[in-house]
Amino acid sequence: MLPRNKKNNFFSGPGIRTRTARGLLSLGALAIVYGVAAEIGRGRLPDRIWLGTHYVENVQLLPPYGSLAEEAVFLLQSGILLSSIAVSAGRVLLGFMLGAAFGILLGIATGRATRAEYLADPWVTFFRFTPALALLPLYVLWFGYGEGTKILLVASSVAVVTLLGAHQGVRSVPRVYLDAASALGAGPGLAFRKIVLPAALPHIFASLRIGLGLAWVTIVVAELIDARMPSLGYLLTLAGGYPRVSTMVVGIATIGALVLAFDLFALSVHARATRWMRRTG
Amino acid sequence: MTGPAPRLDAVDVGYTYPGDTPTQALESVNLTVQDSEFVALLGPVGCGKTTLLRILAGFLRPTKGAVRCDGAEVDGPSPQRGYVLQEDAIFPWMTVRENVEFGLLARGMPPAARVEVSSELIRLIGLSRFADAHPKELSAGMAKMVEVARVLAIDPAILLLDEPFGALDAQTRARMQDELARLWERRRKTVLFVTHDAEEALYLADRIVVLSSRPGRVEADIPVELPRPRSLESRFSPAFSALKRRIWETLS
Numbered sequence: 001m002l003p004r005n006k007k008n009n010f011f012s013g014p015g016i017r018t019r020t021a022r023g024l025l026s027l028g029a030l031a032i033v034y035g036v037a038a039e040i041g042r043g044r045l046p047d048r049i050w051l052g053t054h055y056v057e058n059v060q061l062l063p064p065y066g067s068l069a070e071e072a073v074f075l076l077q078s079g080i081l082l083s084s085i086a087v088s089a090g091r092v093l094l095g096f097m098l099g100a101a102f103g104i105l106l107g108i109a110t111g112r113a114t115r116a117e118y119l120a121d122p123w124v125t126f127f128r129f130t131p132a133l134a135l136l137p138l139y140v141l142w143f144g145y146g147e148g149t150k151i152l153l154v155a156s157s158v159a160v161v162t163l164l165g166a167h168q169g170v171r172s173v174p175r176v177y178l179d180a181a182s183a184l185g186a187g188p189g190l191a192f193r194k195i196v197l198p199a200a201l202p203h204i205f206a207s208l209r210i211g212l213g214l215a216w217v218t219i220v221v222a223e224l225i226d227a228r229m230p231s232l233g234y235l236l237t238l239a240g241g242y243p244r245v246s247t248m249v250v251g252i253a254t255i256g257a258l259v260l261a262f263d264l265f266a267l268s269v270h271a272r273a274t275r276w277m278r279r280t281g
Numbered sequence: 282m283t284g285p286a287p288r289l290d291a292v293d294v295g296y297t298y299p300g301d302t303p304t305q306a307l308e309s310v311n312l313t314v315q316d317s318e319f320v321a322l323l324g325p326v327g328c329g330k331t332t333l334l335r336i337l338a339g340f341l342r343p344t345k346g347a348v349r350c351d352g353a354e355v356d357g358p359s360p361q362r363g364y365v366l367q368e369d370a371i372f373p374w375m376t377v378r379e380n381v382e383f384g385l386l387a388r389g390m391p392p393a394a395r396v397e398v399s400s401e402l403i404r405l406i407g408l409s410r411f412a413d414a415h416p417k418e419l420s421a422g423m424a425k426m427v428e429v430a431r432v433l434a435i436d437p438a439i440l441l442l443d444e445p446f447g448a449l450d451a452q453t454r455a456r457m458q459d460e461l462a463r464l465w466e467r468r469r470k471t472v473l474f475v476t477h478d479a480e481e482a483l484y485l486a487d488r489i490v491v492l493s494s495r496p497g498r499v500e501a502d503i504p505v506e507l508p509r510p511r512s513l514e515s516r517f518s519p520a521f522s523a524l525k526r527r528i529w530e531t532l533s
Contacts, residue, residue, distance in 0.1 A: 180370035180428075183338060184384035184435060185360035194383070198374040276374045276415040 038064040049243075056243060063246040071246040080230060081254065088219055088232040089258065091147070095154025096215045100208060103159035107166025108200070112192075124167055132157030133221055140226070150222045157218045158211040165207020169200030202277060205270040212266050216259045286352035288439050288471045289314040289337065295345030295496075296332050306332040308496040309346070314439065319465060319472045321482035324492030324500075325532065330475045331367060333497065334443050337473065338364040351438055360384055363432030367443040367475075371416045371424045371431075377403060378412045380427055384435035402430040405464060422446070422453045426460060433464075439471040446481070458484055466510055479528045483521060484511055491531050501531045 041062045049059045060067060075081035110120035135156055136149075143149045173196050181191045223233020232255055239247035291312040298304045306329040314320050324330050335341045337348055339358040348355040350362055358364070372380055381399040390398075403412050406426045408419075416424050425445050432440060445461075446454045462485055465472065476482050482489045483505055491501040505524060507515055515521055 176366050176368045176370040177372060179340060179358075180364075180366055180372075181383070181387075183340075183358045183360070183362075183364040183366075184431065185387040186383070187387070190387055194375075194386075195372065198372075201374075276417065 034062075035065055038062040051243075059243060060245055063249065067246045068249055071244075072250050075235075075247070075250060080235065081250070083230045084232045084235050085254065085258065087230055088223065091150050091231075092154060092212075092215045092219050092262075095151040095219070096158050096212060098151065099155035099158030099215075100162045100211060102155065103162030103207075103211075104166045104204060106159070107163040107168075107204075108170055110163070111167040111170025111200070112196075120167075124164060127160045128164055130160075132160055133218060136222065136225065145226045149226070150219065153222050154215045154218045157214050161211040161214060162204070162207045165203050165210075166200065169203030169207075170196055172203065173199040202270075202274050205266075205273060209263065209266040209270060212262050213259060216255065216262070220255060285316075286349070287313045288316050288318070288351060289473065290349045291333075291337065291346065292348075293346035294333065294336060294343045294348060296329070296336060296341065297344050305496040307336075307343075308498050310492070310497060310499055312490060312499065314471055314473055316471055317469045319474065319485060319487045321486035321489045322473060322475045322492065323479060323482045323489050323528065323532075324477065324497065325494050326477055328492045328494045329497035330477075330492060331443055333492075334364070334441050334473070334475050338362055338441050340364075360388070360435045361438050362441055363435060363437030363439070364441045365425075365428050365432055365443060365445055367445075367447060369421070369424065369448075371419075371428050373416045376413050376415055377408055377419070377427055380416070381431050381434050383431060388435065398434050402434055405467065406430050406460065420453070422449050422457045425449075425457065429461065429464070433468065433470070437470075439473060442472065442474045444475055444477070447476070454478075454481070461485065462509075462511060479525055479532070480516070483507070483524055483528070484516060489528065491528065501528075503527065503531075 042064060045061045047057065047059050047061075049056050049061075063071075072081075110124060113120055132153060136153060139149045139153055143152060177195050177199060178191060181195045186194070220233045220236070223231045224237055227234040227237040232251055235251045236248060239245070239251060289312070291310055294307060294310045294312075295305070296307040298306060310333060312322075312333075322330055322333065332341065336343050337350075337355065339355050339362065342356075355362070372383065375383070378396075378399050381402055382395045385395045385398060400409075400412070403409055406423075406429070408423060408427065411418060411423070416427070419427065429440075429442070429445065446457045449457060458481060465485075474482070474485060486505050489501075489503045489505060490499055491503065492498065493500040503524065507518070507520055507524075
């Protein structure tokens with residue numbers, strides 16, 4: 001339990017240094033567990049694996065740190081890892097921006113349309129429980145195997161989340177603020193800009209943060225299915241084909257690190273934009 | 282009839298909330314507030330005080346009777362009638378200054394003129410140091426005073442205050458009452474102040490209108506002829522106690 005009045009947010013409270021230290025500690029603990037498991041497994045785990053149709057030889061199921069480091073150095077020096085990151089991150093960012101712009105605008109519109117409430121609500125509910133990845137086969141048919149399909153898929157999953165966030169945000173603006181504004185003589189335009197938007201902002205930012213994480217999930221899956229060089233999804237597909245566990249581990253760790261970095265960025269933007277909020281514990 | 286129309290004039294106002302079991306909140310209320318008068322509307326919880334105030338503010342249309350402000354029929358909210366809600370309605374994403382200036386912004390006043398008005402009011406409520414702070418830095422009482430200042434900034438014909446200090450502890454409440462009385466003595470405004478606290482009504486008002494419990498009717502109209510400015514002494518004066526006894530007798 002935090003003492004009362006002690007601020008508990010991203011920038012104050014337990015302190016960014018303590019938080020970082022704790023985060024690194026838990027990452028380090030997992031790394032140690034992995035290392036120990038890999039050492040114990042060396043020579044004990046099978047290296048001949050039945051893949052459904054044939055056996056593959058010389059598989060390292062839990063590659064020790066030595067192999068991982070070797071693999072990481074190779075992927076970095078050959079430029080494969082960096083160009084994969086660039087391609088995947090580019091798709092994520094483009095799709096994210098497209099989807100967020102579309103989702104937020106549409107969500108604000110459906111949230112505002114109080115008279116059309118029963119027109120918008122079934123769609124909102126429909127999309128809430130429909131994963132955008134279900135659209136993949138349809139998009140492939142419509143747009144072919146290419147950049148368009150991947151970026152649109154990311155945009156779709158981001159659009160759904162941000163649409164819901166903006167819709168909910170606009171709907172949950174407390175009535176008292178709108179009453180107070182109209183008693184002070186504010187017309188609908190001013191009330192929208194100065195009351196509805198800022199009051200909906202925390203919801204919208206929270207949905208953007210979720211959307212950013214989802215964008216990574218979507219892009220990796222899309223790249224697994226239509227694997228072309230170079231991208232992180234392709235790297236994983238290729239590693240699965242050999243199979244090379246060390247490549248997979250480096251690829252997964254890279255994706256994880258990128259998601260973490262993107263999330264940290266989103267979190268800091270969120271915290272800055274909603275500094276006015278009361279954040280007492 | 283001679284003389285100007287009263288600031289606020291409610292004639293035979295009744296209100297029934299619709300629904301499966303329609304609730305009659307107000308039966309037939311007649312209420313007149315003259316210019317520069319401070320009137321307290323006193324009644325038990327649930328007697329329809331807030332309903333009446335929302336009708337006067339223009340957020341509810343009476344199901345019976347009519348309301349006029351400065352002779353004109355009330356039809357919808359307007360900055361002519363400054364309304365401070367019972368709930369916390371300070372905009373938390375705006376600074377104190379932006380809150381106070383909001384009504385002026387709505388009116389299209391240029392920034393320099395807005396700052397002039399807001400600085401003066403923020404100084405009057407003693408918050409100059411917090412002008413650029415967000416409401417989360419303020420106590421509940423000070424936040425309420427900012428709401429009062431925000432309404433005063435648009436210079437309304439009448440101020441409608443709905444239990445502004447209802448959620449405060451007794452000491453803070455007394456301090457806020459002093460603050461409001463001081464503000465009122467500097468800026469004589471027509472005020473209609475809703476409260477369920479007899480002492481608060483006595484301390485602040487020129488006249489107390491007592492509402493009966495649901496459905497609300499005007500039970501009594503009691504002039505408060507205590508000298509101003511009032512102080513702690515006023516609260517313990519024999520005249521104050523006598524009036525308080527009279528109100529208690531009316532209420533029970």
